[in-house]
Amino acid sequence: MEFNTKTIHGGQSPDKAYGSVMPPIYQTSTYSQTTPGGHKGYEYSRTHNPTRNALENSFASIENGNYGLAFGSGLAAIDAVIKLLKPGDEVISTNDLYGGTYRLFTKVFENFNVKFHFVRMEDVNLIESHINNRTKLIWVETPTNPMLNIIDIKAISKISKQNNILFAVDNTFATPYLQRPLDLGADIVMHSATKYLGGHSDVVMGALVVNDETLAKQLYFIQNASGAVCGPQDSFLVLRGIKTLHVRMQRHCENGRSVANFLLNHPKVERVYWPGLKSHPNHSVALQQMNDFGGMLSFTSKGNNFDAAIKVVEKLKIFTLAESLGGVESLAGHPASMTHASIPKEVREKTGVVDSLIRLSVGIEDIDDLIADLKQALDD
């Protein structure tokens, strides 16, 4: 089955009771038994729920994996992965990381004596110097947020296999439409399904997909034991979202390209960060591992003025000033005053998060309206 068919049919079959094409929303916590243990495979909805299972099968299918798991949020999914570890274990992670992931690693799991090394992974050679016999996990985000750096998944998979280290990729920004980390050698792929998989900014959810049966069993155990599962209504919404993932992503990519080119030629714009541009420092890696380049991009303005950047995001009318990304509607954010406000200026500027940086999640509206909106906000 090809990808564009998997988004609609992957892991799905009509409901056995009445043949409904979409799985019913099994809004139930428990299931009747004829005799103790005499049930139809479902006992309690933290452990199993038919609507959630339909979604988990879809997750596995679109990521070319054997096992899918759904969680109450992206961070709950990451939390489950780190719970595979023990005190004293070490993790090597991308340095330009989603802020919530960084917070979970440093403010929660460091208290349990798990040690994290944050490494600039665009240079994969920097990873090996941090590996020792306690290194149990390499955590990669690519493209990164908000700088859109690209990290070579295949090269890291080689290092992880040589050293017998688990390798996980946060595939939220790319989605399996653009890049499939398991095919490139990762052991675990993770999503904030809140973003492109759900696609409509109406649900918070997380996903994991793996190939290995033993690893899947450990993660299912943690999913049930820790209990950060999602409900059947949200499972239904994300399953519905995934059915249009390929058509939405196609348009996100087209609009992303047009916006990147518009910004590149705008006299006030200094730099545009979009992995599809030849000028992007990791463009060649992006070409190798991605099918297209997506709708996420960031840009800076000449003069690097904090107040001028705030004015631009305030003046946008179709782009909504908001956190999050990956929905059908276009969003804009100002990392220095929003997502990265708590990081000292000197520290954030080292990774490129300067005062004038604006991040866009380019939606699937008419491209002429999007460009006119950016034009009126930037001109003036």
Ligand SMILES: *Cc1c(COP(=O)(O)O)cnc(C)c1O
């Ligand atoms: C949003 C996001 C997360 C966290 O997911 P939630 O669903 O908000 O918990 C993790 N990684 C990336 C790249 C994200 O964009």
